[in-house]
Amino acid sequence: MNKAITDGVVFQPTAFAAGLGVWSRTDGTPGSATYQGVATAAFVPADQDFGGCLEMAKTEATQRLRYMGQTPILPGCYLRVTARVKAVSGALPSVRIAGHAVRAGGAHVTGLVETGPAVALTAYGRVVEVSAIVGTGTRPGVDMAWGTAPVHGHFGLDLTGPTGGIVRIDDIEIEDVTSVFLRTMLNVVDVRDYGAAGDGTTDDSAAFEAADADADGRTILVSAGTYRLASSVTLDHRVVFEGRVTMPADAILALTKSFDLPTYIDAFGDERTGFQKAFQALLNNANHESLDMRGRRIDLSGPIDMQAVVPNRTSFAQRRVIRNGQFSTSGGSAWAPTVVTSQATYAATNSKRLTGVTNVANVPVGALVTGAGVGREIYVTSKNVAAQEVALSESLSDAEGTQSFTFTRFKYMLDFSGFERLDVFVLDSIEFQMGEVANGILLPPQGVVNKIRDCTFNRPHRRAITSHGTGCQGLMIERCNFVSYEGDLTAQNRQSVAINTNANDVKIRDNRASQFRHFLVMSGAQGLISGNHFFQGDGNPNGIRTAGIVIPIRACNTTITGNYIDNCFVEWTNEREALPDNTGGFGFAGLSICDNVFLCSDVAPTFSFIVVKPYGRDHRVNGFNVSGNTFRASGVAISRVERVDTSFAPLDFSRMRRVTFTNNTYHNITYATANPLVVAHTQASHSDTWVIDTDHNLPFDAYARDVDAIAYRSRLRNEANVSEWFMPYTAAAMGGQRNLVHVIFPEPVLGDLNITVRMD
Structure with missing residues (x-):
């Protein structure tokens, strides 16, 4: 100056x-x-x-x-x-x-x-x-x-x-x-004054560290030039970059007082590289717990292998956060999925493994597995090339023997699959603009209590959040917005899935999802799904709808509460059982669907909001609570809100236990399901056996198996019109469909009663 x-x-x-x-x-x-x-x-x-x-x-x-x-x-x-x-x-x-x-x-x-x-x-x-x-x-x-x-x-x-x-x-x-x-007036220390050459060739690491040591509270200026840092450098003062730095992949630049994404972008002159080096520093420095992207957008031409960015770490178990930014893509061939078809053998006795896998070296870890008898959202967790084996995230329901399997590896913007384990990691307030070609996040194969909150997943190619192992243990996904690009397709032709999980204790709360094939495929037990709004309708009259929530295990111990479930349904199945026949245990158990709003419009009359789909014989429901919900059909009356999909097997209605359907509200629903079911019966002619029809109003149109109570609404009168004071007995599960109850008196009488019937 x-x-x-x-x-x-x-x-x-x-x-x-x-x-x-x-x-x-x-x-x-x-x-x-x-x-x-x-x-x-x-x-x-x-x-x-x-x-x-x-x-x-x-x-x-x-x-x-x-x-x-x-x-x-x-x-x-x-x-x-x-x-x-x-x-x-x-x-x-x-x-x-x-x-x-x-x-x-x-x-x-x-x-x-x-x-x-x-x-x-x-x-x-x-x-x-x-x-x-x-x-x-x-x-x-x-x-x-x-x-x-x-x-x-x-x-x-x-x-x-x-x-x-x-x-x-x-x-x-x-x-x-x-x-x-100026050196003291502007509170600046220039690295060139400490011997930095800035010629792109000389190792300037020592000059950077000398400037930092002498800064004494002043800002370090990296003036114009290209500075090669051949080893890790930590700067404990604020730093401003006019020039650029280059470093080996394993060298760490720790900017302890200027730890934010814009500074790293300025340092490396490239958004992607800046983010990668900032993430590397995040996992290698105890001075900061979060990386603030400061609203910056990272334009990706291909996926980021998050573990490769931090080559000195294969696991991490301290809380770290990435927040406040956007990832976007302009497309390109790097996003094309890798598809491998290989012959392999599956045995139910080794239920999470494929053996004798041909071409196993080319099967990618994290790939979606499809084939005959393979359930939804089954992924490759790991592989053993020498043994020709592939480990699976879940069991297969009906794939015994040798067949061809297809392995499809989607490409994710943030791919954490290279880590062995990652715990308590948080992604906060990040937008993923996937442009119909990229996918969102692939979780690590192992991990607990990771969290994704306040994020937007816009137009994923096929998947927004994928778990290919147990990195979803205790996973929390909260207040996120999922937007599919498949809204113009009929529901049954959509292929995208917003979320899948495999492990226990998952919490999916207060999210919104629009027009995916499935909002959530959630394996694992002790899950909580609350406060979400997901809708999957299309413009076709008498349209087919797909499951919004798929629970593919029987003993799920899961609560679905306070959601707005719009033009889709909850599907409860056991498609991830290697031996699907019920040979013991509780059967379908532990699901509560409470205080939700269910809505459908322009659907086929056969549509139902709750579908149980058994694989294998002799299955029963043993612990199912549906209460406080509002069910509404618009533009069409549907038959019932719940049904059994018997594509592979029926339920055994003779062994149902602990099923509760109470305090629900029904609009444009033909059969208002309840259990226990109160039936008002009027016997207009004298008979010693009154036949009570449950009229298909028991859940799943199941058997009328028991009677809890009888209450007379008028006096019993014999054929002489004299009042009688008999206590009848009942015979349940009567008739060809076993949905009738007989109330039996010692002599013919007529009158009115309410009878409480149970199907469990």
Whole structure:
């Protein structure tokens, strides 16, 4: 910075050759006495050392020389006043730079240092240079720190010491030297001042560390250039990058006081590289727990292998967060899925493994497995090339023997599959713009209590969040928005899945999902699905709908509560059982569907909101609670809200246990299912056996297996119209469909009663 150059400010006094009338003998203020016409001072036009100069005799104890021009004093501006002096004859005095500080209005500012250090003249003809720096700030090297009260000064020099000597003085110079103080004024340490070459070849690591060690609270400036850092570097001060750095993949740049994505992007000159190096530092430095993307967008031409970015770590178990940014893609061949078809053998006794896999080396870990008898969202967890084996995330329901399997490896923006384990990791407030070609997140194969919250997953190619192992143990997905690009397709032709999980204790809360094939395929037990809104309708009349939630295990111990389930259904199945026949255990158990809003429109009348789909024989429901829900069909009346899909097997209605359907509300539903079911019966003719029809209103149109209570609504009357006080007994599961109850009296009677019937 130089005000003379940038703002045209004039600091330099006029030369002595222009006349001595502007050079004061006192303080330099207007009207003060000058050296013009004084006998003891004269301009010497030619001097062997100075050219033109002022010659003067020292006649006073302090002989003063001040320029009467007003030299401005500007905040943040530092001036150096310089004089070159030599003794000619007589006594040898001392010389110092001096000034006179003046405030606005012309008054003298008192109490300031107005002289610089004195230098003695020790020989005749020897040129001595004296200087002093004046400025507003008290900084090292400033001789006269005047603050902001003075608006200008009158500068020159003083001759002190013995009188009687004659000296010659060269033209006095005043120059802006603010740039000398920039290092402290701007609070900046430039790495080039510590030996950094910035040529892209020299290893500048030591220079960076030296600058950091000397910064003492100031900001480190990486000025223009390309700096090669051959080893890991930690900078404990704030840093600003004008230039760029390059590093080996395994070298870590830890910016402990400037740890945010924009700084790393500035450092490496590339968004993707900056993010990768910032993530590497996140997992290798205890000074920060989160990486703030500061709203920056990372445009990806291909997936990021998150473990490859951190080659020194295969697992991590401390809380770390990535937040506040966006990933997007412009497409490209790197997003094309890898598809491998291989022959393999499956045995139910080794239920999570394929053996004898041909071409096993080419089967990608994290690939979706499809084939005959393979359930939904089964993935490759690992492989053993030497043994020709592939480990599966879940068992297969009906794939015994040898067949061809297809392995489809989708490409994910953030791919964590390379880690062995990753715990308590958080993705917060990130938008994934997948452009119909990329997929969102592939979780690590193992991990607990990872969290994805307040994120947006927009237009994934096939998957938004995928678990190919147990990295979803305790997973929390909260307040996220999932948007499919398949909204124009009929529901049954959609292929995208928002979320799948395999492990226990998953919490899916307060999310929104639009027009996927499935919102959630959730294996594992002790799950909580609450507060979500997911809708999967299309514009076709009598349209087919797909499952919004798929629970593919029997003993799920899962609660679905407070959701808005729109034009889709909950499917409960056991398609992940290698031996699907029920040979023991609880059967379909532990599911609660409570206080949800169910809505459908323009669907086929056979549509149901809750579907149980057994694989194998002899299955029953043993613990199922459906209560407090609102079921509504719009534009069409559907038959019932629940049904059994018997594509592979029926349920055994004779063994149903602990099924509760209560306090639900039904709109445009033909059969208002309840269990226990209260049936109001009127017996208009005398009979000793009253036949009570449950009229298909028991859940799943199951058997009327038991009676809880009978309450008479009118008096019993025999054939003589005389009141009777009989206590009948009941026979349940009567009739060809076993949905009738017989109430049996000792003699024919008629009357009215309410009977509470159970199907469990």
